[in-house]
Amino acid sequence: MHLTARLIAGLFFGSIAIPAHAQTVAHAAVGDTAAVRTLVGRLDLERYKATIKGLTQFGDRRQGTDRNRAAVDWIEAQLKSYGCTNTARITYDYQPPTPQGGGAGGQRPRNPTTVGAGGSRLRGNIVRRGVNNDSLAQPDARLRALNAQPSVPGQRQQVYCTKVGTTRPDEMYIVGGHMDGIGWGEAANDDGSGTAIVMELARIFSSPDVQTERSIRFVLWNNEETGLNGARAYIAQRQALQGQEQPAGSRQYPEPRWLGMIQHDMMMFDHGMPRADGTMNPEQRPEADVNIEFQGNSKMATGSQQLAWFFATANELFATDYPAAVGQHMTNTDSAPFQDIVPAISLRENERGAQIGAGWSPHWHRPTDLYSTYGDNDFRLGLNAAQTTLGAIGQLAGATLRR
Numbered sequence: 001m002h003l004t005a006r007l008i009a010g011l012f013f014g015s016i017a018i019p020a021h022a023q024t025v026a027h028a029a030v031g032d033t034a035a036v037r038t039l040v041g042r043l044d045l046e047r048y049k050a051t052i053k054g055l056t057q058f059g060d061r062r063q064g065t066d067r068n069r070a071a072v073d074w075i076e077a078q079l080k081s082y083g084c085t086n087t088a089r090i091t092y093d094y095q096p097p098t099p100q101g102g103g104a105g106g107q108r109p110r111n112p113t114t115v116g117a118g119g120s121r122l123r124g125n126i127v128r129r130g131v132n133n134d135s136l137a138q139p140d141a142r143l144r145a146l147n148a149q150p151s152v153p154g155q156r157q158q159v160y161c162t163k164v165g166t167t168r169p170d171e172m173y174i175v176g177g178h179m180d181g182i183g184w185g186e187a188a189n190d191d192g193s194g195t196a197i198v199m200e201l202a203r204i205f206s207s208p209d210v211q212t213e214r215s216i217r218f219v220l221w222n223n224e225e226t227g228l229n230g231a232r233a234y235i236a237q238r239q240a241l242q243g244q245e246q247p248a249g250s251r252q253y254p255e256p257r258w259l260g261m262i263q264h265d266m267m268m269f270d271h272g273m274p275r276a277d278g279t280m281n282p283e284q285r286p287e288a289d290v291n292i293e294f295q296g297n298s299k300m301a302t303g304s305q306q307l308a309w310f311f312a313t314a315n316e317l318f319a320t321d322y323p324a325a326v327g328q329h330m331t332n333t334d335s336a337p338f339q340d341i342v343p344a345i346s347l348r349e350n351e352r353g354a355q356i357g358a359g360w361s362p363h364w365h366r367p368t369d370l371y372s373t374y375g376d377n378d379f380r381l382g383l384n385a386a387q388t389t390l391g392a393i394g395q396l397a398g399a400t401l402r403r
């Protein structure tokens with residue numbers, strides 16, 4: 001019964017009134033397709049890999065540690081070096097929730113294992129995967145030492161930079177990934193792979209010969225792994241500032257009006273469903289895809305769905321190797337706090353609920369989430385996601401090249 005109710009809730013989402021601006025996605029494509037194609041061609045597999053490698057020098061980048069703060073500093077320095085010079089930071093406080101007491105006696109029995117996160121339904125072979133919190137599970141002594149400092153509650157920061165639009169500087173798309181990780185590895189896939197996409201796009205859009213009509217903000221969220229706290233802090237501090245011109249008459253908008261939020265989280269590993277014995281295909285499956293998800297049970301479902309299909313079409317136009325698939329169960333990522341405010345989607349290697357939730361990503365939050373774990377066919381899936389987002393945002397923001 002419970003399952004049926006959830007499925008029905010996930011299937012019907014068309015009856016909610018949507019503000020007019022949320023309907024503009026399909027009409028906003030004004031970019032020069034040839035120019036966008038040139039920009040997509042500036043993405044490079046070796047360069048993408050090098051950015052992921054750079055992030056892994058800070059280990060698992062767990063929030064509330066020196067290695068996390070050093071990673072924020074490094075990301076900011078990279079953004080500036082790309083020409084995305086107007087970097088800024090959001091400062092907030094993070095206090096972890098006090099652990100809940102109580103034993104299993106008060107818990108309801110779990111439904112059959114086919115109920116997944118976000119309204120999804122699990123199919124086939126299901127493997128439960130947990131978070132590694134054991135330092136000794138990391139066999140590499142260097143990484144054990146690098147990841148040894150524990151998280152301390154208190155002040156946090158996250159960095160962003162902005163490509164300012166020429167004719168519509170008061171409107172922007174938000175392109176995000178989370179730079180923090182967990183698990184005593186290098187957080188190479190979760191979420192070095194998504195962070196590197198955001199950084200590579202910041203680099204390409206910041207090239208002096210590129211201009212866009214609308215603004216684009218590149219945000220590297222912190223505290224995703226503790227409950228999307230960085231994204232929530234951003235919304236709490238900046239939602240009310242949207243569209244304000246400061247100072248009046250300056251044509252400067254510290255917080256342009258949000259047109260959409262696009263998150264990138266775990267972008268590389270699509271080796272398929274676990275086998276019946278729980279092992280995985282060691283190779284990327286040739287039919288790997290980029291999963292574009294929106295949340296059907298959200299206020300902005302109509303606009304988010306339009307945005308998702310726009311990205312799927314951009315994938316067909318611009319991605320070199322792997323196709324995209326659209327799903328309606330976006331969950332557990334930094335676009336979720338935005339989903340009732342603006343059109344919001346996420347890009348992933350697998351669907352978060354039905355696939356990652358069923359064990360399709362064996363290195364997720366594990367000591368094996370290392371740069372050296374992945375091969376070029378894995379990295380190339382991330383690059384195809386970058387091509388997809390660059391192609392879509394290039395059109396939506398109205399990118400052109402100066403001659």
Ligand SMILES: [Zn+2]
Pocket residue numbers: 178190191224265266
């Ligand atoms: Zn993640």
